[in-house]
Amino acid sequence: MSKIQALTGNYSASYGAALCKPDVIAAYPITPQSSVVEKLAQFSADGEISASMVEVESEHSAMSVVQGAVMAGGRAFTATSAQGLALMYEPYFRMSTLRLPMVMALATREMTSPETVWSGQQDAVSVRDAGWMQVFVENNQEILDMIIQGYKIAEDPNILLPLNVCYDGFYLSHLSERVEIPEQAEVDAFLPPYKSRHAILDPKEPMAVDPLTPGNILIEYRKSHLEAMQEALAKIEEVNKEFADQFGRNYGGAIDTYCMDDAEIAILTIGSMTGTGREAVDEARKKGIKVGLIKVRFLRPFPVERIREALKGVKAWASIDRSVVFGWNSGPVFMETRAAVGNADSTCNFSAIGGLGGADISLDDITGCIETLDKLKTEPGKKDTLWFSKPVE
Amino acid sequence: MSYLDVLSESKDLVTPGMSACQGCGGELILRKVLQISGENTIIGIPPGCMAGAGVVGWNFSNGLKIPVHIPLLDNTASLLSGVTAMYQKMGREDVNIIGLAGDGATADCGFQSLSAAAERGEHMLYVCYDNEGYMNTGFQRSSTTFKGSQTSTTPVGKVKKGKKENRKNIPMIMAMHGAAYVATASPGHMKDMVEKIEKGIAASKHGFAYLHIISPCPTGWVSKPECGIDLAKKAVKSNYFPLFEVEEGVWRRTVPNPKPIPVTDFIAGLRKFKHLGEDELAEIQEYVDKNNELLEKLTREVS
Numbered sequence: 076m077s078k079i080q081a082l083t084g085n086y087s088a089s090y091g092a093a094l095c096k097p098d099v100i101a102a103y104p105i106t107p108q109s110s111v112v113e114k115l116a117q118f119s120a121d122g123e124i125s126a127s128m129v130e131v132e133s134e135h136s137a138m139s140v141v142q143g144a145v146m147a148g149g150r151a152f153t154a155t156s157a158q159g160l161a162l163m164y165e166p167y168f169r170m171s172t173l174r175l176p177m178v179m180a181l182a183t184r185e186m187t188s189p190e191t192v193w194s195g196q197q198d199a200v201s202v203r204d205a206g207w208m209q210v211f212v213e214n215n216q217e218i219l220d221m222i223i224q225g226y227k228i229a230e231d232p233n234i235l236l237p238l239n240v241c242y243d244g245f246y247l248s249h250l251s252e253r254v255e256i257p258e259q260a261e262v263d264a265f266l267p268p269y270k271s272r273h274a275i276l277d278p279k280e281p282m283a284v285d286p287l288t289p290g291n292i293l294i295e296y297r298k299s300h301l302e303a304m305q306e307a308l309a310k311i312e313e314v315n316k317e318f319a320d321q322f323g324r325n326y327g328g329a330i331d332t333y334c335m336d337d338a339e340i341a342i343l344t345i346g347s348m349t350g351t352g353r354e355a356v357d358e359a360r361k362k363g364i365k366v367g368l369i370k371v372r373f374l375r376p377f378p379v380e381r382i383r384e385a386l387k388g389v390k391a392w393a394s395i396d397r398s399v400v401f402g403w404n405s406g407p408v409f410m411e412t413r414a415a416v417g418n419a420d421s422t423c424n425f426s427a428i429g430g431l432g433g434a435d436i437s438l439d440d441i442t443g444c445i446e447t448l449d450k451l452k453t454e455p456g457k458k459d460t461l462w463f464s465k466p467v468e
Numbered sequence: 469m470s471y472l473d474v475l476s477e478s479k480d481l482v483t484p485g486m487s488a489c490q491g492c493g494g495e496l497i498l499r500k501v502l503q504i505s506g507e508n509t510i511i512g513i514p515p516g517c518m519a520g521a522g523v524v525g526w527n528f529s530n531g532l533k534i535p536v537h538i539p540l541l542d543n544t545a546s547l548l549s550g551v552t553a554m555y556q557k558m559g560r561e562d563v564n565i566i567g568l569a570g571d572g573a574t575a576d577c578g579f580q581s582l583s584a585a586a587e588r589g590e591h592m593l594y595v596c597y598d599n600e601g602y603m604n605t606g607f608q609r610s611s612t613t614f615k616g617s618q619t620s621t622t623p624v625g626k627v628k629k630g631k632k633e634n635r636k637n638i639p640m641i642m643a644m645h646g647a648a649y650v651a652t653a654s655p656g657h658m659k660d661m662v663e664k665i666e667k668g669i670a671a672s673k674h675g676f677a678y679l680h681i682i683s684p685c686p687t688g689w690v691s692k693p694e695c696g697i698d699l700a701k702k703a704v705k706s707n708y709f710p711l712f713e714v715e716e717g718v719w720r721r722t723v724p725n726p727k728p729i730p731v732t733d734f735i736a737g738l739r740k741f742k743h744l745g746e747d748e749l750a751e752i753q754e755y756v757d758k759n760n761e762l763l764e765k766l767t768r769e770v771s
Contacts, residue, residue: 135581277510
């Protein structure tokens with residue numbers, strides 16, 4: 076029998092990780108992720124998990140330790156936020172390009188400067204081209220569930236890529252919600268053990284892991300990495316279905332949709348703002364606005380086909396981002412969606428940006444976005460970026 | 469078994485075709501470390517001369533007969549912490565986990581992860597081959613580069629004359645971490661070096677072991693390739709690089725040096741010091757003497 080508990084997002088991540096029975100855990104505390112590490116340390120102190128805990132001095136070392144552990148044949152877990160992710164960028168990039176699967180929880184946080192410790196997705200989106208898969212979740216249950224699904228996707232022999240489970244710092248990391256914790260036996264049945272074969276450090280099988288590699292071979296590795304990302308799109312759907320069949324919770328796969336069947340206009344959301352987005356859609360529908368919602372779950376790989384399909388027949392759409400793309404005057408989901416749909420200028424669309432540095436994305440913000448879309452829906456083309464900001468007094 | 473028997477009866481696990489410079493101390497150190505540790509070893513060799521010389525592999529080939537990985541310049545000790553954690557978990561403590569890094573990867577950007585791994589007492593042997601600079605990339609200064617040295621980032625010009633600062637004393641700093649075993653070694657004292665490698669491997673089964681080995685670099689120091697061993701001996705004899713070990717907190721001078729030669733006898737053969745005048749040479753002698761006094765104090769009780 077699964078157990079129901081009120082858990083913060085961070086504790087949900089800890090329980091999710093523990094259920095996946097990692098061999099080695101190495102993490103360095105950082106706001107707002109710290110209680111993930113603390114809880115796992117407590118599990119270890121109480122003998123509830125058998126993972127070796129390596130109490131590292133930095134995130135750079137955290138990612139290095141887990142890389143070593145996976146290359147020695149183990150399953151590994153870590154978690155971080157913002158500056159920690161930036162510090163670990165060097166081994167982070169290497170984890171994916173060595174095709175070493177693992178799951179890292181990311182309690183997303185705004186990047187400094189201005190000095191901040193609060194929510195935002197700038198940390199995760201800034202490394203979306205570092206070769207990892209990235210899923211953004213809406214609630215605490217989804218954190219736990221996606222850590223379990225994450226290992227299954229990451230360790231598939233046709234994928235072999237690490238995966239970030241990204242959840243909004245504070246909004247999810249520190250708020251408690253009802254979370255169903257599955258039985259260990261159920262998770263064991265879903266997630267088989269993993270041992271690296273292609274990159275292994277073992278005297279029984281002497282191998283130079285990552286020799287110096289010239290460009291003509293390197294390009295083949297990159298090609299295969301990109302192909303694995305594309306294969307992951309199908310795997311994500313498959314694992315989602317398998318998980319839904321076994322645990323009864325279906326997240327829709329790479330994207331989730333809400334009220335999209337007859338939608339004339341659509342908003343795209345990412346992360347915990349999706350809950351507010353669903354409310355805003357309900358309110359707007361009461362006023363007769365035919366609006367739907369697309370929850371972008373995976374930013375990497377980007378679900379091009381599914382987004383294109385979901386936006387078919389939609390006259391106007393806007394993405395809401397909790398981060399920015401410097402140089403494009405827009406948010407990343409907007410930029411990616413424009414690229415994905417192909418015929419972006421035949422519809423009305425704009426980028427909405429809000430919730431940076433811990434600012435709230437309110438029901439009014441999203442309602443305003445929907446009303447603006449509704450007003451502009453007959454005028455195709457890209458419109459000005461809508462900032463959810465209030466003038467500073 | 470005498471050290472000569474140890475060496476003559478063990479296999480060379482390094483490719484004969486590695487592309488180190490003639491007279492390279494690092495190559496000699498790598499070969500000896502692996503001869504002693506044997507095939508049941510995993511080694512991490514970060515960017516630097518040894519990695520650049522091809523022992524970490526090329527294309528699909530390995531440069532060693534054992535598993536090897538080239539970590540990042542700055543994470544050898546933390547990467548191997550993950551490897552050793554897994555090997556302990558699997559109950560395979562018999563596998564030797566070794567890092568072999570140059571002084572840049574050890575004393576500079578790799579120092580944070582090294583210091584932390586030593587503090588945690590990770591079960592591994594970390595060997596630093598100290599050629600006093602970033603020799604693989606063209607002789608840039610590191611924090612173990614000796615004062616006065618000419619390097620490509622501390623050139624000799626009209627107003628500046630080489631490196632201004634004294635070296636960072638990494639072996640002493642590592643000893644102060646309370647590691648299970650810390651020692652300095654020199655390829656000019658092979659018996660001592662072999663014994664220390666053996667002790668280091670033994671200590672790595674229960675804690676962190678650190679060896680700091682002077683590595684004559686004919687290309688970077690601008691010295692004759694055939695003089696490497698002689699230089700390695702003179703470095704010890706002049707107290708430029710004294711040989712000691714620290715075991716369970718006890719400091720011991722393994723090669724006592726009651727009649728040191730002047731440091732100028734050692735540096736005379738090195739063009740990287742050629743520009744130094746009498747005052748600068750006196751300063752170097754003074755530093756070497758002070759360092760030696762400190763070592764004498766630390767080792768006094770047992771010497």
